[in-house]
Amino acid sequence: MEKRLSQIQHLISELKGVSIEVPFSLDEHMNISGKVSVKIEELPDALEFDITILPEYPLKRFTTEAISFSNVDFLEYGHVMGNGNICIHTSHHPVLKNKIKIDFDSLKRWIWKYYYKKEKDTHYEHLIMQPSPFKNIHFSFLFTEVEYTFKKQEFGFFEYSKINDGTYFDKNILNHIVQNFRNPSNKIVVECKWSNHIKQVLRRNFGLYIFLKEPPVKSKKFIISNWSDLEPFVNEEFHKFLYDFQKNNRKTNGYPMPLLVGYNIPKKEIHWQVALLEIGNFPVESVKIKQKWGGQFVNESITWGITRNSSYDYFFGRGKLNTQITESKILIIGIGAIGSIVAKTLVKSGCTKVDIVDYDIKEPENVCRSEYSFFNGICNKTHELQNELITTSPFVDIRIMDQNFFQANTKFFPNEDSIKTNLQEKLKEYDIVIDCSTDNDLLYVFNDCKINKYINLSITNEAKELVCSVEPKSYSWTMNQYENVLDNDLENIHNPTGCWSPTFKASYNDINVLVQYAIKHINTKMLNKEPLRNFVVNTNSEKGFTIKLNEF
Amino acid sequence: MDKNKHLESVIKTHQIAKEEQLLNKHRDKSKDVKESLEKEYGSNIYSPFNSGSYAKNTAINTKFDFDMIAPFKKNAFGSNGTLKDMYNNVYDFLYEKYKDEANVIKQKVSIGIEFFRDEEGDIVKIDVVPGRELNQDKYPDDENLNLYVYYKYGNYDAGSERIKTNVKAQINNIKDRATNEKDSIRKIIRLLKVWKGTKLNYPTKSFLLELITIKAFDNNDITGSLWDKLEAVMEYIRDEVTKENFTLKDPGNSSNDLIDTLTTSERQNFSNDMDNIINRIEDNDENIKTYFPENEKFIEEDNDDTYGDKGAGLFSIPPKNERFG
Numbered sequence: 001m002e003k004r005l006s007q008i009q010h011l012i013s014e015l016k017g018v019s020i021e022v023p024f025s026l027d028e029h030m031n032i033s034g035k036v037s038v039k040i041e042e043l044p045d046a047l048e049f050d051i052t053i054l055p056e057y058p059l060k061r062f063t064t065e066a067i068s069f070s071n072v073d074f075l076e077y078g079h080v081m082g083n084g085n086i087c088i089h090t091s092h093h094p095v096l097k098n099k100i101k102i103d104f105d106s107l108k109r110w111i112w113k114y115y116y117k118k119e120k121d122t123h124y125e126h127l128i129m130q131p132s133p134f135k136n137i138h139f140s141f142l143f144t145e146v147e148y149t150f151k152k153q154e155f156g157f158f159e160y161s162k163i164n165d166g167t168y169f170d171k172n173i174l175n176h177i178v179q180n181f182r183n184p185s186n187k188i189v190v191e192c193k194w195s196n197h198i199k200q201v202l203r204r205n206f207g208l209y210i211f212l213k214e215p216p217v218k219s220k221k222f223i224i225s226n227w228s229d230l231e232p233f234v235n236e237e238f239h240k241f242l243y244d245f246q247k248n249n250r251k252t253n254g255y256p257m258p259l260l261v262g263y264n265i266p267k268k269e270i271h272w273q274v275a276l277l278e279i280g281n282f283p284v285e286s287v288k289i290k291q292k293w294g295g296q297f298v299n300e301s302i303t304w305g306i307t308r309n310s311s312y313d314y315f316f317g318r319g320k321l322n323t324q325i326t327e328s329k330i331l332i333i334g335i336g337a338i339g340s341i342v343a344k345t346l347v348k349s350g351c352t353k354v355d356i357v358d359y360d361i362k363e364p365e366n367v368c369r370s371e372y373s374f375f376n377g378i379c380n381k382t383h384e385l386q387n388e389l390i391t392t393s394p395f396v397d398i399r400i401m402d403q404n405f406f407q408a409n410t411k412f413f414p415n416e417d418s419i420k421t422n423l424q425e426k427l428k429e430y431d432i433v434i435d436c437s438t439d440n441d442l443l444y445v446f447n448d449c450k451i452n453k454y455i456n457l458s459i460t461n462e463a464k465e466l467v468c469s470v471e472p473k474s475y476s477w478t479m480n481q482y483e484n485v486l487d488n489d490l491e492n493i494h495n496p497t498g499c500w501s502p503t504f505k506a507s508y509n510d511i512n513v514l515v516q517y518a519i520k521h522i523n524t525k526m527l528n529k530e531p532l533r534n535f536v537v538n539t540n541s542e543k544g545f546t547i548k549l550n551e552f
Numbered sequence: 553m554d555k556n557k558h559l560e561s562v563i564k565t566h567q568i569a570k571e572e573q574l575l576n577k578h579r580d581k582s583k584d585v586k587e588s589l590e591k592e593y594g595s596n597i598y599s600p601f602n603s604g605s606y607a608k609n610t611a612i613n614t615k616f617d618f619d620m621i622a623p624f625k626k627n628a629f630g631s632n633g634t635l636k637d638m639y640n641n642v643y644d645f646l647y648e649k650y651k652d653e654a655n656v657i658k659q660k661v662s663i664g665i666e667f668f669r670d671e672e673g674d675i676v677k678i679d680v681v682p683g684r685e686l687n688q689d690k691y692p693d694d695e696n697l698n699l700y701v702y703y704k705y706g707n708y709d710a711g712s713e714r715i716k717t718n719v720k721a722q723i724n725n726i727k728d729r730a731t732n733e734k735d736s737i738r739k740i741i742r743l744l745k746v747w748k749g750t751k752l753n754y755p756t757k758s759f760l761l762e763l764i765t766i767k768a769f770d771n772n773d774i775t776g777s778l779w780d781k782l783e784a785v786m787e788y789i790r791d792e793v794t795k796e797n798f799t800l801k802d803p804g805n806s807s808n809d810l811i812d813t814l815t816t817s818e819r820q821n822f823s824n825d826m827d828n829i830i831n832r833i834e835d836n837d838e839n840i841k842t843y844f845p846e847n848e849k850f851i852e853e854d855n856d857d858t859y860g861d862k863g864a865g866l867f868s869i870p871p872k873n874e875r876f877g
Contacts, residue, residue, distance in 0.1 A: 035721035109782035417673070437873040458875035467875070472752045475841040482873040485837035490870055531821055535830065548836065550843075551828050 005032055011100045011150070012036065018104060018404060021048060033371050040108050042116050047071070049086070049107070054545060058099030069107050075219045078114040082128050082222055086110050101359040124266045127215055127273070128224040131306045134276040138173040140306035141258060141274045144394070146181065148190035149209035150262060150270065155238050156189065157182040158209045158260055161201040173306075176273040177201070177394070178260070178272070181209060185242055192313070195352070197390040207257070207258035208245065210238055211273075215263040216273070223304065228284040229299035230261075239284060239295025245424065246282050253280030258305065272304040279424050299526075312350075320350030320518075321401060322527040328453075331430045333406065335381050336360070337506075338457050340371035341515045342434055347389045347396045354389065356381050357401035358437075365496070369508040401501050406437075410445040420449050425453050440479070447475035453532075459514060460488040463506035466514035466537040472523070477534050477552070486536070513547070514539070521549055528529030553837045555779040558844070562746055563739055565847035571613040574674050578606075579620045581667060581676045585646075589622050589680070591847070593646050596628035598691055603681070605758055608726045612743045612848055614749050616683050617758055619679045620720045624792050626688040635684060635700035636711065639663075642682040642783065647832065661699045661715065668729065695720045696805070706813035715877035718804035726762045734768070739778060741765050747829070748842055755818045760810050763800045764789055777839075783830060790826035793819050819858055 009024045017039040032053040039045035046168055049069040057066035065088065072084035079087040090106040093099040113119050131138065160176045167173065180191045190197065201515060212233045215226045224230060257277045265271045275282065283300045286293050301543045308314075310486065320326055330351060332343050335358045346354055362372050362381045376384045380399045389398050409423050412515035422444065427433055434455045436444065446454055456478060458468040465486050469478045514537050525532050534552040539545065568575060586600045600609075602732065608715030611617060611624050622642060629637040643663050647656040662679040669675050683697030691697070699715040701708045708715065730738040744761045746752050768788035770863040774781050793811070802808035814822065832839040 055823060123600065326702055415654050436877045438877040439872060440875065458877045461876060471750070472844070473750050473845070474554060476845060478875070480838060480842045482839065485836045487875070490874065491869070502870060504877075505759055529817070533825070550832060551824075552832050552839070 001026055001030060007096065008032055009034075009167040011097055012104070012402070015101065015104050017046075017108070024051075024053075026127055029450065032355060038104070038111065039106060040111050042112065042231055047074075047115065050084075058093060058096050060092075064222060065103070066233060067103050074115065074455070076220070078088060078119060079110060080114075081195060085437070107283070108363065122437070126265075126271065127217055127223040128221055129273065129304050132303045133171050134303050134305065136171060138168045138171055138306060139258065139274065139276055140168075140173060140175045140254065140308070141178055141260065142176070142308050142310040142394075143272050143280055144191065144309070144311040145176040145193045145262075146190045146191070146270075150181075150183070150213075152213040153210065153233075153235050153238065155208070155210040155241055156184045157206050158188060159204055159206055162200075162203040163201070168306075173309075175203075176258075177310075179204065191502065194394045195390065197397060198394045207274075208242070208277075209260035209262060211262040211270075213264055215265070215271075216261060221291075226299060226300045227302055229526065230302070231297050232260075236294050242284055243295055244281055246279060249279055255279045257282075259309075269309070271309060272307050274307050276303045278303050305327060310394065312352075313391070314331075316350040316394065321346070321523050324526050325432070325523060326350035328431035329403070329429060330432045330434065331355045331357070331427065333357050333433065333435045334347040334439070335370075335385050336366070336436065336438075337370045337508075337511050338515055339434075339436035339458065340381070340385055341512055342436060342457065342519065343385060344371040344392065345516065345519055347398075349392050350393075350395075352393075352395045353397055355401055356382055356385060357405060363530065369506065369511055406439075406442055408546075419445065424449050440475075441476060444475045447473060456517070457518065459504070459506065460486055461490055461493055461504045461506075463504075463510035463514055464489075464539055466538070468518050468522075469534050470532040471534050471552075474534075478522065481536060517547055517549065553834070553840075555840050558840055558846075559743060559778045559782065560737075561640045561846050563742055563850070566614060566742060566746055568611045568613045568616075569849075570850050571616075573672070574613070574616065574676075575606075577670070577674055577676050578616050578678070579609055581728075582618050582620060582678055585620060585665065585680065588649055589642075589645075590652070593622075593624065593628065593651075596625050598623040598678075598685075600703065601720075603723055604679070605745070605748045605762075607723050608739060608762065609730045610726065610745070610758070610762055612742050612749070613850075615745070616677065617679075618728040619681055620678065622680055622696070623760040624682060624684045625691070626685050628829055635698055637804075638682050638684055639700040639702060648678060656701050657774075659853050660703060661701055667858055676811055681719075683717075684721070694718070698786065706815055706818070708812065715797045717802055717803050717808055720761070720804075722802065722804040724764070726759075729766050730762075735772050735778075736774065736781055737769055739763055740782055743782055750843065751847065756822060757810075757813060760800060760813060763803075763810055764793070767800060768818065783833075786826040786830055788824050790830065793826075794823045 004025050005024055009020065012018060013020055019037045020034060021037050024032050024350055026032055035047045035050050035052060036049060045275055049071050052068045054061055054066035060066055061178040071434070074080050075084060080088055087107040087108060088103070089109055090102050090152045093102055128411055146237050158181050159179045163175045163177055165172060177194070178192055179199065181189045214233065216230060216233055218224050218229060219291045238394035257279050259275045259277055260272045261275060262270050262272045283298045284295045285298050287296050293474055326349065328351070329347060330353065332339050332354065335343060335356050339358070343354060343356060345551050358381045359383050362376070362379055362384055364374060366372055367374050372381070372384055382403070386400055409426060410419060419425035430452060432453045432455065433451050435446065435454065436458070438458045443456060454474065456474050457466065459466050467478060467481050467486070492505065493502045494505045519536050521535065522532065538548045538550060589597060600620050600622045601770060602618060603621045604619035605611040605828060606616065606618060624638055627780050629641055643656070643658055646663055646665060648654055650665050654665045657664045657666070659679065662681040665680065666677045667676040672758050681699065685691035685867055686694070686696045686698060693744070695718045697717060697719060699717065701710060701715060703710040730741060732751055741762050744765065745758055749754065749759065768785040772784060774784045800810035802810055811819070829843050833843065
């Protein structure tokens, strides 16, 4: 290690414009630290930085650089963390000498851009804060948009629901979702814009909120850390509210009480932070000002918990399907392997109105190639998938259609004209109907139906091809593919329990790769405003695995 | 499979004569509409006439194109009357006249009268195209008419009053070619119409399919079997329709370009569709069956005994058309 220490010291000392002010030393964790001064041409004086180099260097520690440059005097400048660390993201290099050069060059760029030029970034950065546990447990509160404009210093209660607990690094975390905001008289002011399912989550509890309008900030970008710093943001009424609340809830002394602190950020958004209070030990005291008793915050550190804006645009900010699909009301008929994968994909990709229908029961052997879980045992496919989907997205409403709907509306007296008319009428509320039922009878009935957008998906044995019909006359086209065009080899099928329940052979991977390819294709066509055409996704496993999509 | 045999069957099963009952119903309703228009507009209207595929000898029995041209005199709607006035007036009249027995709807240049399903389950649809002569009393000589564009139609904007045409010249041009070259032009037009019938709201007018087929034959040496000819016409469309300088002159008015009834992206889609058809049929002849389906109503059944055919399914093996998901 001594060799590494002297090598680093030597490499840094050779860098242009860099002087070693405090020689580097090694601590018991094998970290190397020292102090340097760095000079750029534009500045008359050099700037000093404490440097710490972790044993992983020149590699990273997880996703963080294993070298830090720090000076708490620079907190007011851009890209400086609360501990004075300069926030740099540099290029990877596995060779020590090159990496040191790269990182010091980055530091010089920071000095030039943010210290010397005092540049401000155009995109908004949240206030810098470090969440802390409350009584050794972390608390998180996930919030979404509300259709309401809070007034400055408006306060009251908010209702939240507990969702799953977890582990946050080395501590436990209790997770919650904010459900609604209420005035001090406990009347609902506004509901949060979650799905109906989320709104029905019970395990409710109350917290307090205050909307400051201005962010509770110090040094331009750090959240305030002491309760007394909050004093200028609140009025006496809020202190009275806190006082009364604590007085009326003595029985719960010692319990945590979240206080949401809201403020505006750009794009007319509201951001909420959460401070964790202890009932019976609120950080307030009574003081007599001008002959009147009032409240004020005490000089104590604030325990900030964790919040996340989980509104639709953030939740799906990293990627979603095009809005023509996500804003559609969708019905999925048949939720076996293909149907459940389609449903999960649509919900994970931003769809919010998805109905499902299936008469079948999920068995353990369904789990390996669909979106079901072993632990849910034997149950209706619809109910399990509904649960799976509503726990995936807080914005999706999943309705289960009566399992007899298609039986009753398509197969009783199938040649009656009124069957099609009735079916069309009942399905007209849907923008897209995705039929994954593989029911040829149903496909036949749909053949001449006028439905907004009817998509039929199925695969051949061993998932060699995926067949997707999106045009009128879907029955004729699909049957022709299976009967005359494709080689649907049915000699090698999975026949587990006797001859009456044969099924196809294919793994989750076999099926999913085709379904995702098909959804990607449909999404791309719709995004490009091109008309959809029937298509077959063909696979070839002769030289590795290849996929070819043929449009008709 | 034999592609030519299949295509011949497609044409045979789509012969209009096979739907005699429906054809007669269309004739009767067409006559009724014609007489109603004549009675309502008296001396302001010339004799309405059929202009659809039936008149041009290119009809198929799955879609009866009974278009009726209603040629009005220049001053029929007042000396300052506009084409819009004409269109709306005819719509109002037809709506009042037929609202209890049909859906009357405004379409691109026509007014559709879709009669409610009758006791035999048949639906009759007549499209009335109002047109106005260019100059007072000149129609008998020049047969030229101006049409009103009700809503955006390819590159023609809604409200445009600029479609001038000679419908009789249009009809005669196609009718002559289709009748004289019945084994080539007429069959290909009918096949392309059958293909169009497999699509939902396909933007190409039948008239455009007729003109483009004729142009393909005029510009290429198209010979061989029926499939060879069809493939050559589709290749022509695929290769030519997206070209910027491609035109389809209206035989009723050479300054009208029918290709303008399609937008640029519709032309590209038209070309892509032809490409797909050619490629998919090259992949597997069986695909021809769904691009150019027979009219099942008139297929002469084979009574093959399929016993023992594994495609029909065995006790432990599902049938070949078993789909999975």
